[in-house]
Amino acid sequence: MKKNRLPPLKSLHAFRYAAQSLSFKTAAEQLNVTQAAVSQQIKTLEQSLELELFERHTRQVVLTSEGEYLFTYVSQAFDLLEQGVKEIIEDPNPNKLVISTLPSFASRWLVSRLGRFQAQEQNIDIQLSPSLAIASFQNQELDLSIRFGQGQYEGLKSELLFEEELIPICHPSLIDMKKPIPPQLAKLPIIADNGPDMKAVWPLFHQIIGTEEPLTPSRLQVSDSTVLIEALLSCQGISMMRYSLVYELIQKGQLISPLPLHMKSRYNFYLVAPAPHFKYEKMLKFKHWLKGEVKEIQASWKQYQKETKGLYEVDFNHISNLED
Amino acid sequence: MKKNRLPPLKSLHAFRYAAQSLSFKTAAEQLNVTQAAVSQQIKTLEQSLELELFERHTRQVVLTSEGEYLFTYVSQAFDLLEQGVKEIIEDPNPNKLVISTLPSFASRWLVSRLGRFQAQEQNIDIQLSPSLAIASFQNQELDLSIRFGQGQYEGLKSELLFEEELIPICHPSLIDMKKPIPPQLAKLPIIADNGPDMKAVWPLFHQIIGTEEPLTPSRLQVSDSTVLIEALLSCQGISMMRYSLVYELIQKGQLISPLPLHMKSRYNFYLVAPAPHFKYEKMLKFKHWLKGEVKEIQASWKQYQKETKGLYEVDFNHISNLED
DNA sequence: CCTACAATTAAGAAAAACTTAACTATAAAT
DNA sequence: ATTTATAGTTAAGTTTTTCTTAATTGTAGG
Numbered sequence: 001m002k003k004n005r006l007p008p009l010k011s012l013h014a015f016r017y018a019a020q021s022l023s024f025k026t027a028a029e030q031l032n033v034t035q036a037a038v039s040q041q042i043k044t045l046e047q048s049l050e051l052e053l054f055e056r057h058t059r060q061v062v063l064t065s066e067g068e069y070l071f072t073y074v075s076q077a078f079d080l081l082e083q084g085v086k087e088i089i090e091d092p093n094p095n096k097l098v099i100s101t102l103p104s105f106a107s108r109w110l111v112s113r114l115g116r117f118q119a120q121e122q123n124i125d126i127q128l129s130p131s132l133a134i135a136s137f138q139n140q141e142l143d144l145s146i147r148f149g150q151g152q153y154e155g156l157k158s159e160l161l162f163e164e165e166l167i168p169i170c171h172p173s174l175i176d177m178k179k180p181i182p183p184q185l186a187k188l189p190i191i192a193d194n195g196p197d198m199k200a201v202w203p204l205f206h207q208i209i210g211t212e213e214p215l216t217p218s219r220l221q222v223s224d225s226t227v228l229i230e231a232l233l234s235c236q237g238i239s240m241m242r243y244s245l246v247y248e249l250i251q252k253g254q255l256i257s258p259l260p261l262h263m264k265s266r267y268n269f270y271l272v273a274p275a276p277h278f279k280y281e282k283m284l285k286f287k288h289w290l291k292g293e294v295k296e297i298q299a300s301w302k303q304y305q306k307e308t309k310g311l312y313e314v315d316f317n318h319i320s321n322l323e324d
Numbered sequence: 325m326k327k328n329r330l331p332p333l334k335s336l337h338a339f340r341y342a343a344q345s346l347s348f349k350t351a352a353e354q355l356n357v358t359q360a361a362v363s364q365q366i367k368t369l370e371q372s373l374e375l376e377l378f379e380r381h382t383r384q385v386v387l388t389s390e391g392e393y394l395f396t397y398v399s400q401a402f403d404l405l406e407q408g409v410k411e412i413i414e415d416p417n418p419n420k421l422v423i424s425t426l427p428s429f430a431s432r433w434l435v436s437r438l439g440r441f442q443a444q445e446q447n448i449d450i451q452l453s454p455s456l457a458i459a460s461f462q463n464q465e466l467d468l469s470i471r472f473g474q475g476q477y478e479g480l481k482s483e484l485l486f487e488e489e490l491i492p493i494c495h496p497s498l499i500d501m502k503k504p505i506p507p508q509l510a511k512l513p514i515i516a517d518n519g520p521d522m523k524a525v526w527p528l529f530h531q532i533i534g535t536e537e538p539l540t541p542s543r544l545q546v547s548d549s550t551v552l553i554e555a556l557l558s559c560q561g562i563s564m565m566r567y568s569l570v571y572e573l574i575q576k577g578q579l580i581s582p583l584p585l586h587m588k589s590r591y592n593f594y595l596v597a598p599a600p601h602f603k604y605e606k607m608l609k610f611k612h613w614l615k616g617e618v619k620e621i622q623a624s625w626k627q628y629q630k631e632t633k634g635l636y637e638v639d640f641n642h643i644s645n646l647e648d
Numbered sequence: 649c650c651t652a653c654a655a656t657t658a659a660g661a662a663a664a665a666c667t668t669a670a671c672t673a674t675a676a677a678t
Numbered sequence: 679a680t681t682t683a684t685a686g687t688t689a690a691g692t693t694t695t696t697c698t699t700a701a702t703t704g705t706a707g708g
Contacts, residue, residue, distance in 0.1 A: 006405055009333035010696070025654060037697050039655060044695095049413055051598065058705040059654045065461065066412045066598070073408025077401040081330055084397025088390045089373055137389060274389050279374075334665070349685060361666050363686060368664095382674040383685050 011045035014038050015053065016078050019063055019071040091280040093143075098127045099286075100135035101146035104225035105269065108245050110146070117289050124282050132224065137274055144283060145272045158272040159287075162244070162294045164265040165301060166201065167257045169246055170238040175258050182208075185258060189237035193228050201240045201263065204314060208261065229255075244269075247300045260311040335369035338362050339377065340402050343387055343395040415604040417467075420449045423610075425470035427454035428549030429593065432569050434470070441613045448606050456548065461598055468607060469596045482596040483611075486568070486618045488589040489625060490525065491581045493570055494562040499582050506532075509582060513561035517552050525564050525587065528638060532585065568593070571624045584635040 006012070014037075017027035024038040031038065046053055053067035063071065101110065106128055114126055129135065134153075135145050151158045168185075175184055192202060225245055232239060232255055242265065249255040271290075277283055305311055330336070338361075341351035348362040355362065370377055377391035387395065425434065430452055438450055453466070460466070461480070475482045492509075499508055516526060549569055556563060556579055566589065573579040595614075601607055629635055 006337070006402070006409060008695080009337060012405060013330070013333060023654080033696085034698060035655070036657085036699080039657085041696080043656085049409065051412065056655065058703085059652095061655075070408050070412050073404050073411070077404035077408070078330070080397050080401040080404065081336060084394050084401070085330060085373065087397070088375065088394050332664080347685080357665085358667055359686070360668080360688080363688085365665080367687085380673095380686065382672085383683095385686075 007045055007048035008041075011041045011048065012074055013078065014041035015045055015067075015070070016074050018042055018054070018061070019067060019074070022061060022063065024061060091277075091282065093141075094280070094282060095123050096125045096127060096143075097282045097286055098129065098141050098143045099146060100129045100131050100142055100144070102148055102225070103130035103132065104229075104245060105146060105148070106130040107226050108229065113293050116293075117286065120289065121282075121285055124285065143273060143277055143280070144286070147270050147272045148267050149270060150267060151270045153272050157274065157278060158270040159278075161269040161271055161290065162297055163268050165243040166240045166263040166265050167243055167246075168205070168238060168259045168261065169232055169241040169250075169255050169257055171232060171235040172253065172256045174235055174238070175256065181258050185238060191228060191231050191237045191239040193225060193239060193241075204263075205240060208259070208314065243301055243304070244297050247297065247304065250304075251300075257308075260308050261314050262311065263314045331369055331372035332365075335365045335372065336398055337402065338365035339369055339391075339394070340398050342366055342378070342385070343391060343398070346385060346387065348385060415601075415606065417465075418604065418606060419447050420451060420467075421606045421610055422451045422453065422465050422467045423470060424453045424455050424466055424468070426472055426549070427456065428553075428569060429470060429472070430454040431550050432553065437617050440617075441610065444613065445606075445609055448609065467597060467601055467604065468610070471594050471596045472591055473594060474591060475594045477596050480596050480598055481602060482594040483602075485593040485595055485614065486621055487592050489567040490564045490587040490589050491567055491570075492529070492562060492583045492585065493556055493565040493574075493579050493581055495556060495559040496577065496580045498559055498562070499580065505582050509562055515552055515555050515561045515563040517549060517563060517565075528587075529564060532583070532638070567625055567628070568621050571621065571628065574628075575624075581632075584632050585638050586635065587638045 014027060014031060017030045018024055018038060021027055021030070024042065025035050028035040028038045042054065049066075051066050052064050053070065054061040054063060107130070111128070114128070118124070118126065129142070134147065135142055137145075146161065147153070147158070148164075151160060170185075170188065174188060175181065190202065190205070225242065228239055228241070229245060229249070231237070232241075233249070238258070240263070243262075246255055250257065271287060273283070278287075338351060338355060341354045342348055342362060345351055345354070348366065349359050352359040352362045366378065375390050376388050377394065378385040378387060431454070435452070438452070442448070442450065461469075470485065471477070471482070472488075475484060494509075494512065498512060499505065514526065514529070549566065552563055552565070553569060553573070555561070556565070557573070562582070564587070567586075570579055574581065595602075595611060597607070602611075
């Protein structure tokens with residue numbers, strides 16, 4: 001055997017079980033091979049190492065001192081391999097689902113629905129970690145991230161949850177529906193959402209309502225849609241909003257969309273996790289449930305399209321060229 | 325892949341190098357196989373685990389998070405295997421040689437020569453453990469046993485060092501060379517060596533010097549040749565001795581062999597150790613040196629044969645039948 | 649002495665591992 | 679912009695390893 005080379009790995013693996021049980025027969029059973037195979041693998045190993053690992057007796061084998069010594073290493077090594085493989089293919093916490101997502105999505109949509117999931121799945125606990133930052137899977141606790149983005153995350157798998165639409169939103173008391181809308185909107189402060197999906201929106205918005213784009217940013221800027229919604233509800237101004245966050249408030253009459261326009265957002269909600277996580281039972285259940293819940297948003301959007309006269313889509317495409 | 329089963333070990337080993345170098349090409353070089361082999365082994369592994377361990381780019385590969393995680397385990401595991409194998413086939417103490425041998429051989433022959441070995445090999449320390457008992461290699465410290473025996477030791481390898489001859493020995497002052505020798509010897513007490521090689525000697529010896537074998541053992545018996553030699557030097561009687569132990573004393577005139585006879589001993593000196601030890605560099609050096617030193621005994625014996633008129637060999641063969 | 653048990657061996661079959669040659673994608677050089 | 683270089687992929691065939699089967703061996707236990 002060459003120096004710094006390992007002997008045949010299959011032989012070492014056979015040795016593991018033979019040394020553990022001190023029986024080639026038992027080892028063969030554990031390995032699902034014949035006794036002869038184990039006998040030959042041990043022989044191969046001994047020849048490879050040029051030393052004897054077992055003393056042979058008629059009906060049993062006894063480890064030599066070298067055999068005993070080697071077994072301590074071999075045992076640990078194969079345990080490590082099994083552990084490593086186990087950790088990447090099995091769910092370490094089958095009864096706990098750790099989810100990271102945007103605070104806005106958590107508070108305005110997800111939290112109020114989780115009760116239904118938990119009623120359905122009694123043995124799965126949910127841990128919700130709202131975070132603006134992109135959470136890392138490296139700490140090994142996080143199972144799933146529901147992210148608002150473009151669906152490409154290095155080393156992770158992502159599945160589209162639903163597509164987002166942007167519509168103008170303000171408080172109903174700020175608008176007199178009997179008068180022309182654009183002039184009224186032109187007088188309202190714009191509350192700018194700092195989200196990545198909004199960056200391209202404001203120049204277009206000014207163009208649409210006939211105002212001159214201000215040289216300075218909006219006086220009120222928020223980095224979280226939750227805050228933005230509270231600002232709108234308290235009549236602070238107008239903004240472009242993701243439909244998923246406001247459709248219920250529109251249905252309740254708490255907010256309105258003063259203009260019949262919408263934009264398809266280039267950012268959408270995705271389920272994001274290491275690929276193996278998608279195979280966990282809890283993930284399969286949650287995903288299935290969540291897709292069902294999301295149907296409500298999609299149905300509501302379809303209804304909104306139907307009921308909104310003169311609704312038209314504003315295209316982003318030429319705007320994106322200006323950005324680059 | 326079945327639960328609690330390891331993926332193909334060869335694939336894991338290929339993964340080890342690919343993950344380490346982030347190059348299938350480099351891994352292939354390290355494994356002495358083709359790049360295609362590595363590519364296929366990684367693919368096999370990924371299929372086995374049902375997940376991706378590498379993202380493929382045109383001219384390189386990048387580990388996925390699963391791949392990175394698995395690598396920590398795989399790396400440790402194979403390091404352990406290599407370490408275990410290394411420890412049982414490599415010399416743990418390359419600069420120290422631990423030798424067990426008979427006290428007589430140690431004190432009368434070996435000790436006085438070790439200075440020459442140590443002058444020649446500055447970086448090898450010798451630890452000499454004289455012992456009548458057969459030393460065990462199980463404590464992992466003992467490198468070599470120079471044993472007096474028949475060369476068969478279970479689980480150990482033995483190499484003949486030299487063949488031993490037995491001759492009658494006494495102090496020169498006890499014999500008048502001008503008178504017939506056997507009657508003088510018949511009057512001397514026999515100092516019996518309890519060594520295994522001597523057991524068959526005494527009946528034959530009595531026969532040769534014309535005395536009746538005593539019904540009781542010799543009044544003086546020793547279990548160590550060193551003591552026996554001291555007894556002979558102090559004129560206590562006569563004995564059969566191994567030539568290797570006395571040839572220098574004969575040359576100095578301190579002892580004589582009163583009868584021109586010799587017997588080939590059935591016991592000889594062997595180098596005995598686990599087979600892997602014989603490959604250690606220090607062992608190779610020591611063995612080579614020792615064989616050179618032993619040539620002196622062999623040369624002296626040849627000289628003794630030449631100079632001893634009427635020297636004849638006494639055959640053991642019919643005696644061995646009586647013993648069984 | 650016979651039976652039961654487990655390890656060994658030889659020969660052949662099956663599976664795994666590897667090689668070769670062609671292909672693919674794209675980075676780098678011209 | 680085109681060509682060359684590089685490294686990973688794939689399919690098919692070859693080689694090696696691993697395994698099975700059947701016979702053998704040694705000996706413990708009845």
